[in-house]
Amino acid sequence: MxxxxxxxxxxxxxxxxxxxxxxxxxxxxxxxxxxxxxxxxxxxxxxxxxxxxxxVPDLYAVVHEEHQIGDLHEKLKAHDQFVVKPAHGSGGDGILVITGKRGDKYRRSNGHLMSRGDFEHHLSNGLSGLFSLGGHPDHLLVEYCVQxxxxxxxxxxxxxxxxxxxxxxxxxxxxxxxxxxxxxxxxxxxxxxxxxxxxxxxxxxxxxxxxxxxxxxxxxxxxxxxxxxxxxxxxxxxxxxxxxxxxxxxxxxxxxxxxxxxxxxxxxxxxxxxxxxxxxxxxxxxxxxxxxxxxxxxxxxxxxxxxxxxxxxxxxxxxx
Ligand SMILES: Nc1ncnc2c1ncn2[C@@H]1O[C@H](COP(=O)(O)OP(=O)(O)O)[C@@H](O)[C@H]1O
Ligand SMILES: [Mg+2]
Structure with a gap:
């Protein structure tokens, strides 16, 4: 030793x-x-x-406020795959890698399906700062999912x-x-x-x-x-x-x-x-x-x- x-x-x-x-x-x-x-x-x-x-990966949308979350489903209709991330996140916290859709649900990269409600809840947590440095309110980026x-x-x-x-x-x-x-x-x-x-x-x-x-x-x-x-x-x-x-x-x-x-x-x-x-x-x-x-x-x-x-x-x- x-x-x-x-x-x-x-x-x-x-x-x-x-x-x-x-x-x-x-x-x-x-x-x-x-x-x-x-x-x-x-x-x-x-x-x-x-x-x-x-x-850089293309930006599809930015979410600054709670009321914008509900509009996202429509906004992202053309994209089967995308990534949501807190602007001030680190260490991968709060990042959702969405690799597909099934009906109303979103498929995460681990294969699990996420309901609209869970998706919106996750984004709402992100806005409130759950994943950001110092816990300050944050905004979210939605971007191209890298292949x-x-x-x-x-x-x-x-x-x-x-x-x-x-x-x-x-x-x-x-x-x-x-x-x-x-x-x-x-x-x-x-x-x-x-x-x-x-x-x-x-x-x-x-x-x-x-x-x-x-x-x-x-x-x-x-x-x-x-x-x-x-x-x-x-x-x-x-x-x-x-x-x-x-x-x-x-x-x-x-x-x-x-x-x-x-x-x-x-x-x-x-x-x-x-x-x-x-x-x-x-x-x-x-x-x-x-x-x-x-x-x-x-x-x-x-x-x-x-x-x-x-x-x-x-x-x-x-x-x-
Ligand atoms: N646009 C993207 N497409 C696919 N995977 C992504 C994308 N953005 C992030 N990821 C995955 O999430 C990880 C963390 O993302 P990053 O932007 O570096 O945030 P953090 O600050 O949390 O490290 C990346 O290393 C990558 O594996
Ligand atoms: Mg990183």
């Missing part, structure tokens, strides 16, 4: 960043509060992305995998793909039971994964290998992620993508306080990489060109 001292030394050696350091040295030091609304409200993020020419790229068919359980890239001062430093499981109800959030799989930045291929506290090499539901998957359109993903620095104004930001089989990479949302499990999913710490970018900054060598920043990341940040 390792002593706590030995464990601490080992974590320092691989450059594992803890929550205290992330908050003090990165989130607080590089993210100005005035920019938080850009990422904390998914409606604002969507607008900014569109203005910057970055693709995920078939390359992930074998490693997703009834849901849409997403790709998370951590971007520091415009440089993509670490990436993972999150795969939904039976537990995670169509969502790719780790706390809902999804798997995180580290992606090697230079090649865009997966290495190993983490599910809860377990290091894994195959998907617990489909039993297919999660190692060596090639993420399609990797270069585009890296460049779009890099451009989210200018879009958000945030020095330390997590960018979430989905890969749509028809529309290609779409930006789902940005996070000002991205979680730390991405390091476990990669089996690599983030600190050494962050410090390389800080060294560039100290030398006056930061680039304003996303393509150049991506080239630097591809050369410097392999998953070992």
């Amino acid at each position: 390792l002593t706590p001292f030995e464990i601490a030394r080992r974590l320092r050696r691989i450059g594992l960043m803890g929550i205290g350091r992330r908050n003090a040295d990165y989130v607080l030091a590089y993210n100005q509060r005035k920019f938080y609304p850009r990422v904390d409200d998914k409606l604002i993020t969507k607008r900014l992305a569109l203005e910057a020419g970055l693709p 995920f790229d078939p390359v992930f068919d074998q490693v997703s359980y009834k849901g849409v995998p997403d790709v998370r890239i951590i971007v520091f001062l415009g440089y993509p430093v670490m990436a993972m793909i999150r795969l939904p499981t039976r537990m995670s109800d169509g969502k790719a959030n780790l706390h809902q039971g999804a798997i995180g799989v580290g992606i090697d930045i230079p090649t865009g291929t997966t290495r190993r994964g983490v599910w809860g506290t377990e290091i894994i090499k195959d998907h617990p539901d489909t039993e297919q290998s999660i190692v060596g998957l090639e993420i399609p359109r990797w270069d585009e993903l890296l460049e779009m992620a890099s451009r989210c620095y200018e879009l958000s104004g945030l020095g330390y930001v997590g960018v979430d993508f989905v890969l749509d089989r028809n529309r290609g990479p779409l930006i789902l949302e940005l996070n000002a306080r991205p979680g730390l499990a991405i390091q476990i999913a990669n089996g690599n710490g983030a600190l050494h990489r962050l410090r390389k970018v800080e060294a560039l900054k100290a030398a006056g060598g930061l680039s304003t060109d996303p393509a150049e920043r991506v080239a630097f990341a591809r050369a410097e940040f392999p998953t070992t």
